Amino acid sequence: MTPVRSIDAIDVGLRYRQDLGDLRSLAQSIGEVGLLHPIVITPEGRLIAGQRRVEACRQLGWTEVPVTVVDLLQAARGEAHENFVRKDLLPSEIVALKRAIEPLERREARARQGSRMDLGTSTTTAEGQGEARDKIARYLGVGRTTIDRAEAVLEAAEDDPEGFGHLVEQMDRSGKVAGAFRRLTVMKQARKLEVQRPELPTGPFQVVVADPPWRYESGSDLPYPTLSIEEIKGLPVRNLADENAILWLWTTNAHLRVAFEVVESWGFEYKTLLTWVKDRMGTGEWLRGKTEHCLLGARGKPVFLHGSDTTALEATRREHSRKPAEFYALVERICPGGRIDLFSRQQREGWCTYGDQTRQFNLAAGQMERTPSS
Numbered sequence: 001m002t003p004v005r006s007i008d009a010i011d012v013g014l015r016y017r018q019d020l021g022d023l024r025s026l027a028q029s030i031g032e033v034g035l036l037h038p039i040v041i042t043p044e045g046r047l048i049a050g051q052r053r054v055e056a057c058r059q060l061g062w063t064e065v066p067v068t069v070v071d072l073l074q075a076a077r078g079e080a081h082e083n084f085v086r087k088d089l090l091p092s093e094i095v096a097l098k099r100a101i102e103p104l105e106r107r108e109a110r111a112r113q114g115s116r117m118d119l120g121t122s123t124t125t126a127e128g129q130g131e132a133r134d135k136i137a138r139y140l141g142v143g144r145t146t147i148d149r150a151e152a153v154l155e156a157a158e159d160d161p162e163g164f165g166h167l168v169e170q171m172d173r174s175g176k177v178a179g180a181f182r183r184l185t186v187m188k189q190a191r192k193l194e195v196q197r198p199e200l201p202t203g204p205f206q207v208v209v210a211d212p213p214w215r216y217e218s219g220s221d222l223p224y225p226t227l228s229i230e231e232i233k234g235l236p237v238r239n240l241a242d243e244n245a246i247l248w249l250w251t252t253n254a255h256l257r258v259a260f261e262v263v264e265s266w267g268f269e270y271k272t273l274l275t276w277v278k279d280r281m282g283t284g285e286w287l288r289g290k291t292e293h294c295l296l297g298a299r300g301k302p303v304f305l306h307g308s309d310t311t312a313l314e315a316t317r318r319e320h321s322r323k324p325a326e327f328y329a330l331v332e333r334i335c336p337g338g339r340i341d342l343f344s345r346q347q348r349e350g351w352c353t354y355g356d357q358t359r360q361f362n363l364a365a366g367q368m369e370r371t372p373s374s
């Protein structure tokens with residue numbers, strides 16, 4: 001049976017998180033389904049993890065709360081009971097335990113180093129810290145990388161509760177640290193881009209290839225900042241393009257319908273659809289994806305070298321969002337003139353590229369991929 005402790009007897013002490021945010025939704029949830037995760041405290045009653053839950057329970061008028069009691073000294077020495085290790089701890093609780101245990105373990109590590117130094121054995125402070133972190137990870141039953149990532153998410157939320165606080169809730173709700181950490185990385189990239197957004201080239205270009213970072217309404221995390229449909233429509237592509245120009249617009253199966261609206265909003269008229277047939281399938285909610293589409297649009301009277309090319313392009317699937325070299329060979333063969341690759345993730349000879357990751361797939365700094373000869 002889970003022990004309980006009087007709320008007033010819990011010593012909150014100095015906390016890393018000062019802004020607890022709006023507790024009403026949390027209190028409502030606890031009132032409806034109960035406290036799913038006990039508060040974590042030391043035998044002396046000092047709070048380790050669960051301050052928001054404590055305050056939410058206090059708002060509900062509770063006088064006692066279920067608790068998990070952790071002896072930090074035993075934990076630091078690796079002598080904790082297995083039943084505690086097997087409990088389902090929230091990622092934020094794991095970080096709180098790590099923070100509480102770390103000073104004790106480092107103190108013992110320094111003492112061990114002192115003993116070795118007396119024996120003439122040299123051990124650096126960094127090694128001692130690494131040893132402490134490894135022991136903590138083994139005790140908590142969680143990988144060291146997972147703990148580091150969870151702490152990075154928590155630290156971001158502590159520095160900016162309004163901007164990143166929801167990531168801690170997402171992490172604790174799902175129990176998945178990797179997703180929250182990946183989202184944190186992308187959000188930080190997006191903030192940096194808002195400050196250091198690259199300037200668009202002036203043009204005009206006779207050929208425009210665009211691979212926009214489509215945003216999935218399902219909330220699927222992608223390893224780069226995304227744009228909403230309206231943001232994509234609002235891009236000044238019509239100002240970049242020559243009055244006689246060709247547009248190649250890449251889209252996903254999920255965004256195919258709205259991609260036609262983007263072509264029109266950029267000042268082009270839809271002409272046909274190129275489908276990239278990949279050599280292996282990927283993921284998909286209804287059918288597993290093995291194709292990707294590129295809408296061909298035109299404005300004015302562009303030069304277009306008609307030939308025997310078809311609407312199917314068979315090419316090997318490579319890294320996520322990386323388009324096949326065969327596509328660029330096709331474009332160069334039939335679309336003469338100045339070319340720009342918007343949201344490019346790779347520099348290419350004979351092309352102007354735009355985006356914040358234009359060297360993502362280059363083998364080395366300054367190296368460009370040569371288009372295969374046809």
